[in-house]
Amino acid sequence: MTNKMLSQSIADTILSMITIEKRFAAGDKLPNENELSAQLHVSRTTLREAIKILTAYHVLEIKRGKGTFVTQEAFAQEPGLGKLSDRKVNAKDLYEMRLIFEPEAAYLAAIRGTDAEIKRILDFGEKIEQEIKSGQDRTDNEHSFHKAIAQATHNEFMNQLMPILYQAIAKGVTLSAMSPKAVADTVGDHRMIMDFLEQRNAEGAKNAMKIHIMHAMRELGIG
Numbered sequence: 001m002t003n004k005m006l007s008q009s010i011a012d013t014i015l016s017m018i019t020i021e022k023r024f025a026a027g028d029k030l031p032n033e034n035e036l037s038a039q040l041h042v043s044r045t046t047l048r049e050a051i052k053i054l055t056a057y058h059v060l061e062i063k064r065g066k067g068t069f070v071t072q073e074a075f076a077q078e079p080g081l082g083k084l085s086d087r088k089v090n091a092k093d094l095y096e097m098r099l100i101f102e103p104e105a106a107y108l109a110a111i112r113g114t115d116a117e118i119k120r121i122l123d124f125g126e127k128i129e130q131e132i133k134s135g136q137d138r139t140d141n142e143h144s145f146h147k148a149i150a151q152a153t154h155n156e157f158m159n160q161l162m163p164i165l166y167q168a169i170a171k172g173v174t175l176s177a178m179s180p181k182a183v184a185d186t187v188g189d190h191r192m193i194m195d196f197l198e199q200r201n202a203e204g205a206k207n208a209m210k211i212h213i214m215h216a217m218r219e220l221g222i223g
Contacts, residue, residue, distance in 0.1 A: 007049035026072040041116040092222045094168035107206035113152030121148045125194045139173045172216045182219040
């Protein structure tokens with residue numbers, strides 16, 4: 001991936017952190033350059049370029065001597081499909097949609113993802129395991145894990161689908177809290193997906209994601 005493409009990809013990631021993952025609100029200050037570049041696994045030069053892109057689109061504002069802040073305009077940047085994510089769709093439809101798109105996303109991520117993007121997926125997977133072991137809510141990192149896979153496909157439409165799929169992921173997390181079997185499945189399934197992605201085994205990643213979603217559907221009683 002060229003430096004320009006990587007900067008654009010990181011700009012997309014930061015925009016998703018703001019508008020989809022809701023990590024930052026209007027007026028919030030971003031973490032400092034060292035912290036954010038380490039979190040995103042990119043150089044400070046690449047991060048600066050990404051911030052320049054988002055500043056040009058009025059998503060971010062640089063205040064000299066103070067830092068980089070999220071603008072109100074950032075929340076007008078939601079993709080067109082974002083409105084669909086507000087609809088309450090039934091679990092069966094959501095999980096069927098996941099079954100159609102996410103195995104293929106894992107396949108493409110294994111082929112197209114940069115080393116930094118694969119590392120980001122693995123980091124979220126590790127955080128989820130830690131949260132499960134300590135009994136913490138893992139919804140945010142579940143969203144981030146699947147979003148990071150979608151971003152590694154370098155397919156913009158796949159990224160735009162994520163706000164809709166978040167509903168299904170959140171439903172699955174809520175349900176699995178009542179099912180030790182579902183929690184065990186999540187740990188095993190995520191580990192399998194992560195291992196195949198790390199090996200760049202596209203078919204393996206695809207099949208592991210399919211198994212993961214089918215496990216969740218079974219636990220929901222819609223498999």
